[in-house]
Amino acid sequence: MEALTFGINCAPCIAHFIRDKNADRFCQQYLQAAQAVKDYHYVDDFIYSGDDYVEVGNIATQGGFHIRNWSSNSKEVLRILKSDSLLPEADEITATEKVLGLYWVPNSDVFTFICKFARLKRNVLDSDKTPTKRELLQVLMSMYVPHVFISCFTIELKILLFVDASELAYAAVCYLRIRQGERTYFSFVAFKAKVAPLSPLSKPKMELQAAVIGAKLSNRIQHNPSLPINSSCYWSDSKTVLKWLRMDP
Incomplete structure (x- = not known):
């Protein structure tokens, strides 16, 4: 295949294999980027933390990838990435970002949890009626x-x-x-x-x-x-x- 067809059972495996194959191919030329691709990617999400903004900026711009929707808790990193036309306000630190199911607050660099329990048929938290075990299970399984x-x-x-x-x-x-x-x-x-x-x-x-x-x-x-x-x-x-x-x- 010359194109990856999403929806088939083996699509995630193929995507990860090709991702690592490309990283190994260019590891001599872009060592840091190759390691980042293999160790800090989950499907198409990339999460990385570095010691200084220069290091992080170099990794983000290495290898010729055009990754969208960057976010960082460092204004210096965002200024480096501002050259990307898809990030018009790269020097602004957003209030909250969703990272693999978690909510990350870049300004304070902490993870938070938002429990909405939207699938529950009634508000079991504020109700006077004792919740059933089925409702307790729904509450438990809705928290990632x-x-x-x-x-x-x-x-x-x-x-x-x-x-x-x-x-x-x-x-x-x-x-x-x-x-x-x-x-x-x-x-x-x-x-x-x-x-x-x-x-x-x-x-x-x-x-x-x-x-x-x-x-x-x-x-x-x-x-x-x-x-x-x-x-x-x-x-x-x-x-x-x-x-x-x-x-x-």
Whole structure:
């Protein structure tokens, strides 16, 4: 095929294959752009973060691509991209942008969540009538939460539902500690929570399950190519789990 036909089952696979094939073909000529195409693209959306506006501007203009609808939290980056006729007001930072289902506020560089629950037949949040489990499920499934940013809230709904009925849950959270000179910063990265299984587990075993998802979550974060992490530290308040982890398997 000389053209990509969208709508067929293999279209996403073909699109990603050709995207990576082109990146590999021109990686010697445009190294930064090739890495950006392979590591920071999701279908036709490109999301990138850099140390300075010159670096970001160079990546955005490399490789001959004409990407539309740029947005940034940096006025300097937007001025570099202003030469694109499709971006007439590139020096203006917009109020809110939608990024892969999340709402991003460029001015403050934070993610927000807007829960409209438009598909619900009635307003279950303000109604005096107790919502049904079906309505609770609709509320839960209508919230798109990549990296489970708000799992600390949605886990309460999961505990109330059908096959997930339980009074307990277990969770793990990852923070990033950044040292710059004399200053140290802490930043929330990701959160993971699960409802306890229906078959009863002892509290130490639940704590061990929390340690497992914590290790998996940390491992996934450390595989980010643009985030070199020098060391990692794992915390658990369960002395039993800490002793289990030091025992012979």
